[in-house]
Amino acid sequence: xxxxxxxxxxxxxxxxxxxxxxxxxxxxxxRVLVICKSKITDCDSYLAQGGICxxxxxxxxxxxxxxxxxxxxxxxxxxxxxxxxxxxQEVIGDLxxxxxxxxxxxxxxxxxxxxxxxxxxxxxxxEDSTGKEITTTLLAAVKRLENVVxxxxxxxLDIIEDDNCCYGIVALDNASGEVYDVLADYTVLATGxxxxxxxxxxxxxxxxxxxxxxxxxxxxxxDRINYIQVHPTSLYCxxxxxxxxxxxxxxxxGAYLLDKNFNRFTDELKPRDVVKDAVFAxxxxxxxxxxxxxxxxxxxxxxxxxxxxxxxRCREEGYDVFTECIxxxxxxxxFMGGIRSDLKGRTTMxxxxxxGETCCNGVHGKNRLASNSLLESLLxxxxxxxxxxxxxxxxxxxxxxxxxGKLDAAKYSQPKKLLAKYKxxxxxxxxxxxxxxxxxxxxxxx
Ligand SMILES: Cc1cc2nc3c(=O)[nH]c(=O)nc-3n(C[C@H](O)[C@H](O)[C@H](O)COP(=O)(O)OP(=O)(O)OC[C@H]3O[C@@H](n4cnc5c(N)ncnc54)[C@H](O)[C@@H]3O)c2cc1C
Numbered sequence: 199x200x201x202x203x204x205x206x207x208x209x210x211x212x213x214x215x216x217x218x219x220x221x222x223x224x225x226x227x228x229r230v231l232v233i234c235k236s237k238i239t240d241c242d243s244y245l246a247q248g249g250i251c252x253x254x255x256x257x258x259x260x261x262x263x264x265x266x267x268x269x270x271x272x273x274x275x276x277x278x279x280x281x282x283x284x285x286x287q288e289v290i291g292d293l294x295x296x297x298x299x300x301x302x303x304x305x306x307x308x309x310x311x312x313x314x315x316x317x318x319x320x321x322x323x324x325e326d327s328t329g330k331e332i333t334t335t336l337l338a339a340v341k342r343l344e345n346v347v348x349x350x351x352x353x354x355l356d357i358i359e360d361d362n363c364c365y366g367i368v369a370l371d372n373a374s375g376e377v378y379d380v381l382a383d384y385t386v387l388a389t390g391x392x393x394x395x396x397x398x399x400x401x402x403x404x405x406x407x408x409x410x411x412x413x414x415x416x417x418x419x420x421d422r423i424n425y426i427q428v429h430p431t432s433l434y435c436x437x438x439x440x441x442x443x444x445x446x447x448x449x450x451x452g453a454y455l456l457d458k459n460f461n462r463f464t465d466e467l468k469p470r471d472v473v474k475d476a477v478f479a480x481x482x483x484x485x486x487x488x489x490x491x492x493x494x495x496x497x498x499x500x501x502x503x504x505x506x507x508x509x510x511r512c513r514e515e516g517y518d519v520f521t522e523c524i525x526x527x528x529x530x531x532x533f534m535g536g537i538r539s540d541l542k543g544r545t546t547m548x549x550x551x552x553x554g555e556t557c558c559n560g561v562h563g564k565n566r567l568a569s570n571s572l573l574e575s576l577l578x579x580x581x582x583x584x585x586x587x588x589x590x591x592x593x594x595x596x597x598x599x600x601x602x603g604k605l606d607a608a609k610y611s612q613p614k615k616l617l618a619k620y621k622x623x624x625x626x627x628x629x630x631x632x633x634x635x636x637x638x639x640x641x642x643x644x
Contacts, residue, residue: 199371201349202378206231208586209367209380211354211409212388214243215329216554216575218336220386220543221346223583228590229345231380233352233369235404238337242390242401242555243572246329247445247507248313249321250293250572253286261317266570269315269469270534270563278561281541282570285577290322292580298335300324301504311504312450313568315469319450321569326445326505332572353617354408355610357385357550359416360601364550365593368605370613377610379602383593384586386543386551387413388579391533392426395624399530400432400443409556411620413537414627414637419546421558422535424632427566429531430473431455433515433524434488441529442511444491446470446568451504455480456490456523463489471565474528481527490523532571534562535631543582549593551586553579 207228210217221230234241253262266279290308294300300322301309310319324331340346349369356368358379366381389409393401414420431449432441449455449466455473457463457480464476477489493501498520501509509519517524536558543551554575561574610616627637 199349199352199374199376199378201231201347202352202369202371202380204231204380206380206382208384208386209233209382210386210388211367212241212390212554212556213238213337213348214241214388214390214554214575215333215336215572216579217386217388218333218340219576220388220553220579220583221340221343222336223580225587225590226343226345231347231349231382232340233349233354235353235372236351236402238348238350239333240402240404241333242329242405243333243575244330245400245402245443246332246572247326247443248447248450249311249323249328249569250290250332251286251320251567251569252290252308252310252322253283254310254318254320258318258320259283262320265316266567267563269565269567271565272563273560274563275560278541278559282561282574282577286573289573289576289580293332293335293576296335296339298324298332311447312467313446314449314467314473315567316450321447323447323504325503326447326507329572353613354389354412355613355616356412357416358601358605359547359550360597360604362417362546363548363593363597363601365598365601368610370610375613377607377613379605381593381598381602383591384549384551386553386582387537387556388554389556391555392624393530393533395621396530398441400429400441401530403440406617406621407533407624408617408620409552410537410627411623413545413552414623416547418550419538419638420536421538421560422631423637424628425534425564426530426628427470427532427534428474428528430470430477430528431491431526432529433512434527435515443529443531444508444524444526445505448491448493448505448508451500452496454492455526456492458484458486460490460492460523469565470568477526477528488525488527491526492523493519494521494523532566534558534564534566539578541578541581542585543578544585551582553582
């Protein structure tokens with residue numbers, strides 16, 4: 199693939215909202231390569247349903263801050279939370295300027311919806327396909343840029359580094375099987391979550407935490423990697439494959455969770471981890487594989503207008519949400535931990551950035567507040583782009599040559615095996631972190 203034979207100023211790994219917003223905010227005189235493992239649209243950003251948080255006005259600040267901290271069990275990084283909340287109007291403003299259409303009230307102001315853990319409605323949305331609306335618009339904007347090129351179906355197998363400085367990536371062209379050393383002054387990891395490493399997940403199966411394994415192996419610090427959010431309500435299905443999410447905003451708009459006797463058993467609008475525990479406890483008590491979600495009392499026109507994709511998918515699975523309850527079950531959903539980054543996306547390795555779900559700047563603490571993820575991904579990806587622009591320098595040619603010289607081609611000769619190894623490493627490392635081990639110190643490659 200010719201695109202992989204060239205040198206770039208910046209390589210971005212990932213085409214979700216984080217990767218795209220980073221590309222969009224880099225200077226136009228920088229040559230940028232954006233790669234993704236599968237199709238451009240195969241990323242969780244397209245799946246986001248519920249919406250994206252926005253600080254409603256100055257009076258909402260304390261409440262939004264407290265909701266985020268309470269959901270995160272006060273393990274959040276306060277500076278990151280402050281930065282995210284204060285940057286939320288900027289992010290939504292950027293999106294609106296690009297053409298993203300959010301639901302509006304009759305007077306033209308934003309219509310806000312609510313999800314678990316929020317004291318007030320402060321979530322902007324586009325039906326139940328907010329992620330698709332945002333990501334499609336961002337992608338169109340980035341595709342218009344002459345300085346950015348995309349390479350689909352290209353998998354990062356490793357980073358190229360020497361002396362704790364990153365000089366690019368080792369990339370596999372999935373189609374031809376050829377492996378390339380692609381050099382760049384800066385590398386940005388925007389590789390999303392890791393649900394695919396575990397199964398029973400709402401995530402795309404390709405998202406297995408490759409970058410996390412690579413970073414651990416290369417001595418880049420990672421944090422809180424056992425903090426994985428399980429969403430309380432995915433549509434119960436006997437088939438294998440990705441779990442279809444039933445957005446929390448359905449409960450935000452009034453849906454009930456019911457036990458096997460069709461009685462309510464919990465407060466549906468508590469933070470996700472609390473509701474998830476209640477669902478599991480009820481399933482155990484009832485001896486069932488799911489609980490029921492009841493939308494029947496919500497006005498039909500409201501359901502049709504706000505949740506068309508959910509209605510459609512349930513219909514495909516044989517459920518009519520207007521007349522019957524639907525079976526729901528918890529599923530692995532979101533990665534709060536990740537590659538350690540600061541508020542500008544900088545990792546512990548020089549010239550290596552991490553943004554979006556793959557990074558951990560502590561903003562979510564132990565449990566993410568609903569609809570803070572798209573916001574966080576967009577904001578800190580923009581900050582990373584600004585930081586790269588601000589301190590831009592050419593990578594040292596000698597270091598680059600040393601880093602390339604260190605690469606062992608044999609390591610990449612069986613890419614499938616290598617990726618399977620990464621997946622196992624991720625699973626092991628998550629277990630080890632849950633046991634309290636410091637992954638940055640104790641982790642051994644094998
Ligand atoms: C069903 C669902 C609903 C959600 N709803 C909401 C919501 O309503 N609000 C909200 O705020 N958040 C929501 N989230 C979470 C949110 O969508 C994600 O956290 C966010 O989109 C992550 O964006 P990202 O850019 O970091 O990663 P993604 O959008 O997941 O993109 C990851 C990219 O990395 C690439 N990649 C990964 N590994 C490699 C590799 N080795 N080589 C090359 N490329 C690689 C992939 O190909 C992909 O392009 C939802 C998530 C899911 C799954």
